[in-house]
Amino acid sequence: MKVAIVGSGLVGQAWAIVYARGGCQVQMWDGSEQALQTGYEIVKRQIRELQACGLLDNPEDVTGRLQICSSLEDVLDGVDYVQESLPEKVEIKRQIFEQMDTLAPSGVILASSTSSIPASAFTDALAGQNRCLVAHPVNPPYLIPVVEICPAPWTDPDVVLRTRQLMDQIGQKPVTVNEEVEGFVLNRLQGALLREAFRLVERGVVSVEDLDATVKDGLGLRWAFMGPLETIDLNAPGGLKEYCNRYGGMFQRMSLEQTSTEPWSDSLVERLDQERRELLSADELEKRRIWRDQRLMALMRHKRSEAQ
Amino acid sequence: MKVAIVGSGLVGQAWAIVYARGGCQVQMWDGSEQALQTGYEIVKRQIRELQACGLLDNPEDVTGRLQICSSLEDVLDGVDYVQESLPEKVEIKRQIFEQMDTLAPSGVILASSTSSIPASAFTDALAGQNRCLVAHPVNPPYLIPVVEICPAPWTDPDVVLRTRQLMDQIGQKPVTVNEEVEGFVLNRLQGALLREAFRLVERGVVSVEDLDATVKDGLGLRWAFMGPLETIDLNAPGGLKEYCNRYGGMFQRMSLEQTSTEPWSDSLVERLDQERRELLSADELEKRRIWRDQRLMALMRHKRSEAQ
Numbered sequence: 088m089k090v091a092i093v094g095s096g097l098v099g100q101a102w103a104i105v106y107a108r109g110g111c112q113v114q115m116w117d118g119s120e121q122a123l124q125t126g127y128e129i130v131k132r133q134i135r136e137l138q139a140c141g142l143l144d145n146p147e148d149v150t151g152r153l154q155i156c157s158s159l160e161d162v163l164d165g166v167d168y169v170q171e172s173l174p175e176k177v178e179i180k181r182q183i184f185e186q187m188d189t190l191a192p193s194g195v196i197l198a199s200s201t202s203s204i205p206a207s208a209f210t211d212a213l214a215g216q217n218r219c220l221v222a223h224p225v226n227p228p229y230l231i232p233v234v235e236i237c238p239a240p241w242t243d244p245d246v247v248l249r250t251r252q253l254m255d256q257i258g259q260k261p262v263t264v265n266e267e268v269e270g271f272v273l274n275r276l277q278g279a280l281l282r283e284a285f286r287l288v289e290r291g292v293v294s295v296e297d298l299d300a301t302v303k304d305g306l307g308l309r310w311a312f313m314g315p316l317e318t319i320d321l322n323a324p325g326g327l328k329e330y331c332n333r334y335g336g337m338f339q340r341m342s343l344e345q346t347s348t349e350p351w352s353d354s355l356v357e358r359l360d361q362e363r364r365e366l367l368s369a370d371e372l373e374k375r376r377i378w379r380d381q382r383l384m385a386l387m388r389h390k391r392s393e394a395q
Numbered sequence: 396m397k398v399a400i401v402g403s404g405l406v407g408q409a410w411a412i413v414y415a416r417g418g419c420q421v422q423m424w425d426g427s428e429q430a431l432q433t434g435y436e437i438v439k440r441q442i443r444e445l446q447a448c449g450l451l452d453n454p455e456d457v458t459g460r461l462q463i464c465s466s467l468e469d470v471l472d473g474v475d476y477v478q479e480s481l482p483e484k485v486e487i488k489r490q491i492f493e494q495m496d497t498l499a500p501s502g503v504i505l506a507s508s509t510s511s512i513p514a515s516a517f518t519d520a521l522a523g524q525n526r527c528l529v530a531h532p533v534n535p536p537y538l539i540p541v542v543e544i545c546p547a548p549w550t551d552p553d554v555v556l557r558t559r560q561l562m563d564q565i566g567q568k569p570v571t572v573n574e575e576v577e578g579f580v581l582n583r584l585q586g587a588l589l590r591e592a593f594r595l596v597e598r599g600v601v602s603v604e605d606l607d608a609t610v611k612d613g614l615g616l617r618w619a620f621m622g623p624l625e626t627i628d629l630n631a632p633g634g635l636k637e638y639c640n641r642y643g644g645m646f647q648r649m650s651l652e653q654t655s656t657e658p659w660s661d662s663l664v665e666r667l668d669q670e671r672r673e674l675l676s677a678d679e680l681e682k683r684r685i686w687r688d689q690r691l692m693a694l695m696r697h698k699r700s701e702a703q
Contacts, residue, residue, distance in 0.1 A: 262608050263601070265599055270648075272595060272605070275649050278649045279591035283584055284623055292572060293572060300541060300568050301543070301584065302622045307618030310610050312694065314607020315592055316606060326668060326672070327667055337578060342587075348653075349647075356636055359639075385697070393690060
């Protein structure tokens, strides 16, 4: 497989690593020559770092599969699949997809990394609209496998299938989002939990620190290797149906208090931020992000070492 | 510290292990002599199993700290703290707390393991109402550290504090639930996420399998060692406040579609159950639970081996 990376910012860089690590030939391009060079250097450095962390073998082979191209025409030459990762503006997406649809032979899949713009918003006028879709990674995709595949209404089902197969092949975990919903699936689940978290802190039920502990020392443990539905399926002798019969009433009563939809208030955000800053000062954020990535790498190594 | 376990069913057994492993002297009692003997044997066996899994040292010492008692009076003799784990019926709780409040000297903390009944519902008439509270474990507490501490309005703040200290001392993770809300904190967070999961599957946006993958290969990875608030705090350069400014609008738009509160419909539950049964047949549930506990044990060992 030969893949084009269009846009060499943070997201494009991470994708380049994922595809090259997964055995694909990767061609990178960016509208800015400077950004392309910088991105390419960062990718090569990160490949060495991932090897040092035990998350990548044969760094020379991986780097050897990377190539930079000086034009959009060049980067699309001979590829099977394009991963676009330009800024999150619908006009930018519209323009680049128009150019890509003109330049790339039919049969080449055109995927966008967008987290917030549905494919239908920038592919509606294209002759090749049925080969376009969203393939939304979670940052950074070389540590977090899930990729949300979201077609436009006119996307060919075979394009969805082939994109899923590509993700499987490179070791990512594709999930198909069948409808263009705001936030796809991951952010909708996160949003539902965050909103209840914000409500509970706003109401004074729990502190920021204790709320996080409830997840990291409780709820989040099973979710790191099972999903929420498998979790409840195993939490009643007869499986999911029995769980729902037993606890559905409780969950329904709670939901009656979980319907607020107003914007998060400034005062609440201020308070949450203040509680966080007491736990971790602003100048420690960057150090903690490094800790987070190391913990994530260790967790991924752990998951890989366990039989599935 | 000397702890009384009142009720030797599944929850009481697990608590006995946790307290004894944590260095407490543990006295167990159950209204049924037979249940007490059975529970005691199971506890001793599980202590050996936990040692075999690397989750407990010195099993003889731990078992040596356990003792069974033939009456409620005996089990309360000389203890600092009582952990009640009888069936989830308010009348049962009311009766046992009345007896315990009469028999145990003032100063002894009386805690209930209930997941669904607020302490105020069964301690309102007690002379010692201010020493009563809920200490709700997640099953099984010897693998999952979080314990929700939920006082009644009349509980002495010092009783909350001392219960938290006891949990810290035995290696559990206490979180304080300041108000008697339905489902405390953990199940409210779970409920919010589950409801959105059910909505997305019902609407056909995602399959049961892909929904679980979105969490176990994405969202749940960070939550296993950070909470949801620390997660967003680290996900924007300037921290939580900047994250909320950037993404608050998206989360608010989603929330407008996340307000349904009706009971989970039979047809939806049927469909979810059917999709789960295609992934895991009913006769494999028990085997999968053993797998789950082994994965959980491995994850806890992993977390312990990582520097915090």
